[in-house]
Amino acid sequence: MGLFTIFNVSSSAMAAQTLRLNATASNMANAEAVASSPEQAYKAREPVFAQTLERQGGVGVTTVGVTQSNAPNPAIYQPGNPLADKNGYVYGSNVNPVEEMVNMLSASRAYQTNVQMMDTAKNLALRTLQLGQ
Template structure:
């Protein structure tokens, strides 16, 4: 196995965490939005990851897709709101701000860990190259 494959593996993990951070940011940005019906309300989105390991030379993680949360949207009685339906209800997103904040922290730390893996690997390779030098 080539020592350089660690860069591919960590790079794919960093790409996956970037996708996770982007979807989390989108969810947080839309947490307080409302709509005139439950179908139009913003639904939280979450990435689905898939690991791949064909052999020792090809491993990593891919984003298999983005799925919408099936949690119910928030229905709130507000007859004065311009988007209220005939019964006076507006429909808010199903984004759980606490869950999204934890997701953001976890993705950020995972990204940082992979950066450290890359830096450590680079440093070990440089030290290996310098073994014969006095």
Template structure:
């Protein structure tokens, strides 16, 4: 495995974690969203990652897709809400803010680790080039 492959792997991991951070931010932004029906309610989303192997000397991280949470949507009685249904209920998103914060911290640290791998590899390549001086 060459040093450039390490940069590819770290770069793909950083891209994946960036998508994870963006998805988590979207979930947090919609945590208090309400809808007039259960089908219209916002559902938390999570990216699905997979390992990409390109032969024996190359690998990376790919995003296979984004899934929606199957957790139930809460129903709240708010007859004064303009989005309330005929019975006075609104449907609240199923975003768990505590889980999302933990997910955001994890994604941020994973991104930082991948950035550190990227920078360390770059520094090692630069030092290798300077050996001939």
């Protein structure tokens, strides 16, 4: 594995974790959102990643897509809410704030790990160059 391969893998992983953090932030921002029907209610989103192999034109992480949670949206009885349906219910998002906080911590630590890996590779390359002096 060459030096540039290490940088490619780390940078693609950092981009993936950035996307994961953005999806988590969006989910957290919409955790308390309500809608007039379950179809219109916010559904938690999560990116899907896959590894990219050398025979596919590179090495690293690629984003396959973004999925929406299939968890049911809770019905909340609020007859005074202007979004309430004829039965007085509004529908909340299916975001689980505890899961989202865990996702945020995990993505943040994965990002930090890749930064440290790139820094270590850079330091090893610099030390290798200094051997000839």
